[in-house]
Amino acid sequence: MAKDMTQGKPYKLILAFSVPMLVGNVFQQLYSVVDTIVVGRYVSSNALAAIGTAMPVMFLCLALFGGLGVGMSIVLSQYYGAREYDNMQKAISTSIYFIAFLTLVLTVIGLLITRPLLHLMQVPPEIMEDATTYLYIIFGGTVCMVVYNGYLAVLRGIGDSVTPMIFLIIATLLNVVLDLWFVLQFGWDVAGVAIATVIAQGFSGMCCFLYVKYKVPQLAISPENRVFDRNILRIMLRMGIPSALQQTFISISQMAVQGLVNSYGPVVMAGYTSATKIDHFAMQPSMSIGSALGIFVGQNVGAGRMKRVQEGFKSTFFMEWAIGLAMSVLAFVFAPQLIGLFNRGPDSAAIIAVGSQYLRVVGMFYAVLGTMYVFQNLFRGAGDTFMTLVVSVCNFSVRVIGAYALASVDSIGQEAIWWAIPLGWAVADVVAFVAYKSGRWRRFAVTQTPSEPLPEVEV
Numbered sequence: 001m002a003k004d005m006t007q008g009k010p011y012k013l014i015l016a017f018s019v020p021m022l023v024g025n026v027f028q029q030l031y032s033v034v035d036t037i038v039v040g041r042y043v044s045s046n047a048l049a050a051i052g053t054a055m056p057v058m059f060l061c062l063a064l065f066g067g068l069g070v071g072m073s074i075v076l077s078q079y080y081g082a083r084e085y086d087n088m089q090k091a092i093s094t095s096i097y098f099i100a101f102l103t104l105v106l107t108v109i110g111l112l113i114t115r116p117l118l119h120l121m122q123v124p125p126e127i128m129e130d131a132t133t134y135l136y137i138i139f140g141g142t143v144c145m146v147v148y149n150g151y152l153a154v155l156r157g158i159g160d161s162v163t164p165m166i167f168l169i170i171a172t173l174l175n176v177v178l179d180l181w182f183v184l185q186f187g188w189d190v191a192g193v194a195i196a197t198v199i200a201q202g203f204s205g206m207c208c209f210l211y212v213k214y215k216v217p218q219l220a221i222s223p224e225n226r227v228f229d230r231n232i233l234r235i236m237l238r239m240g241i242p243s244a245l246q247q248t249f250i251s252i253s254q255m256a257v258q259g260l261v262n263s264y265g266p267v268v269m270a271g272y273t274s275a276t277k278i279d280h281f282a283m284q285p286s287m288s289i290g291s292a293l294g295i296f297v298g299q300n301v302g303a304g305r306m307k308r309v310q311e312g313f314k315s316t317f318f319m320e321w322a323i324g325l326a327m328s329v330l331a332f333v334f335a336p337q338l339i340g341l342f343n344r345g346p347d348s349a350a351i352i353a354v355g356s357q358y359l360r361v362v363g364m365f366y367a368v369l370g371t372m373y374v375f376q377n378l379f380r381g382a383g384d385t386f387m388t389l390v391v392s393v394c395n396f397s398v399r400v401i402g403a404y405a406l407a408s409v410d411s412i413g414q415e416a417i418w419w420a421i422p423l424g425w426a427v428a429d430v431v432a433f434v435a436y437k438s439g440r441w442r443r444f445a446v447t448q449t450p451s452e453p454l455p456e457v458e459v
Contacts, residue, residue: 005159005296006081006303011315017161018292024152024165025284027172033277034172035193038179040342043189045270045351048342050123050130050190052273056258057117058110058138060251065102065146067244068095069153071236074383076157077295081302085218089225090232092154097228103146110139121259124266130190137191141198148201151208154219159295163211171204239444242385246392253396257403257417264414267347271354272417274342278359282331282366285323289316290373297381306442309382317374324367331363358418365422372425375432383444387435394431399424 005013040048072095079088114135123131138145148171152164175196182192212219261272293316300308331338339355340348372391379387399420406416435441 005299006305006308010296010308010312011319014289014292014296014312014316015319017159017295018288020161020165021156021291022285022288024161024168025288026281027165027168029277029280029284030172030176033281034176034179035197036273036277036342038183039190039193040270040274042183045347046127046266047130047190048273049266049269050127051134051193052269052276053118053121053123053127053258053262054131054134054138056251056254057114057121057135060117060248060255065099065106065149066247067240067242068099068102068236069149069240070243070380070385071238071240072150073153073157073295074239074298074380074385075232075236076154077159077298077381078302078383080158080218081299086225087232088158088218089221090227090229091236092219093221093226094229094233095150095154095236098233099146099150103143106146107139107142110142111136114139117255121255122262124262127266127269134190134194137194137198141202144198144202144205148205148208151205151212154212155208155216156291156295157298158216158218159299160216161292164208167204167208167211170207171200174203175200239383239385242389243380246385246389249389249393250396253400256400260403260407260417261414267350268354268414270347271339271351272358274339274351275355275358275362277342278331278335278338278355279362282327282363283369285327286320286366286370286373289319289323290370290377292316293374294377294381297378298383301382309378313374313378316377317371320370320374321367324370327366328363331366332360335359335363354414357415361415361418362421365425368422368425368429371429372432375429375436378436379432379441382441384441387432387441390435391428391432395424395428397424398427 005017035051036048039051072091075091076088079085079091114132118128118131118135148167152167155161155164178196178199179193182188182196186192188195261269293312296312297309300306300312335356336352339352339359342355372395376388376391379385379391402420402423403417406412406420407414409416412419
């Protein structure tokens with residue numbers, strides 16, 4: 001179900017593409033949310049805190065694959081827009097060879113650095129073993145996550161957001177069933193939710209592989225295109241490495257913030273973990289609209305249709321603000337009820353108070369976050385992934401420095417962590433707007449299709 005986004009109304013295409021992506025992303029978030037609910041309600045608050053503190057370590061080690069997936073999606077979308085199907089198949093073949101090597105490397109590195117990183121993050125002793133167990137199992141199943149997310153990136157790169165949604169739903173439902181089975185029936189606790197995640201992603205990854213092989217002729221690699229093309233790899237790395245560095249920096253920043261959260265004890269850790277799960281859900285509409293813009297920009301840059309890039313950019317900007325304001329209202333009004341979903345027990349009242357405080361502060365600024373997604377995905381779709389890195393570095397640098405600086409003021413305390421987040425978004429928006437006005441992102445097309453001049457867009 002590939003989609004040509006070089007024809008038709010831009011706002012309709014972006015919205016239609018983003019809805020299945022939103023559904024898929026919401027179900028993907030359910031992976032971690034179900035883990036959190038099952039552990040928080042049926043194991044302990046310490047186990048809940050362990051999963052929360054393990055997440056930044058996992059994301060750090062998976063950042064390289066995330067960056068390569070971004071580079072692959074950009075290259076595929078531009079080749080698809082230019083109708084260069086042979087190069088598209090060569091890009092997929094090259095990615096398979098390269099990712100196989102990186103999977104082995106990442107598995108070994110992840111297993112080796114788990115404990116040192118957790119110690120560096122000041123994880124309390126009562127939480128250390130659960131966090132270590134969770135990460136050992138996740139890293140042991142790295143190949144399942146890589147295959148699964150790699151094929152999702154390939155399908156989205158050619159404009160297909162419906163099929164990834166279906167496989168995400170399958171993976172999530174399987175994960176829910178296995179979570180409950182392994183924890184309630186077998187009593188495997190934190191290990192059970194990690195094993196369930198690996199199995200669910202492995203199963204869905206195999207489904208993706210079979211679908212692409214038999215149902216998507218554009219992606220079926222012909223014998224002459226089954227190659228390792230160094231030039232295409234160089235292009236993907238040029239676009240993917242900044243994204244990998246971006247995600248690595250984000251993960252390191254999250255670990256630094258998590259270390260500050262950990263210093264306030266298990267109650268704040270559990271409240272922060274619960275609130276960030278809801279926070280990630282609230283961000284999904286804005287993220288999906290932004291990602292749809294990235295694919296739209298990639299295909300139209302590849303086809304040399306730069307006026308459509310202008311139209312898509314403007315439409316997405318207004319959609320992001322409407323969605324952001326709506327999510328802000330929901331987060332503020334229902335914060336206690338939402339945090340309460342994750343917690344039950346003697347500490348639940350204190351945990352809900354901490355999580356609600358976080359959600360109400362951060363949730364007021366979702367439209368500011370949506371603005372950042374618009375700029376970043378415009379840069380990413382056009383191939384200027386270095387600028388997405390710059391914007392993220394500004395965002396998370398301000399977030400980390402602001403959190404530690406404000407937390408040193410006794411009258412602010414843990415609230416510093418919440419307020420530093422929207423401060424980072426606002427600074428990133430200013431930097432992104434200046435970069436947009438400079439126009440450097442127009443020069444990064446993979447293909448050589450002649451393009452129309454791009455007029456300025458007033459924001």
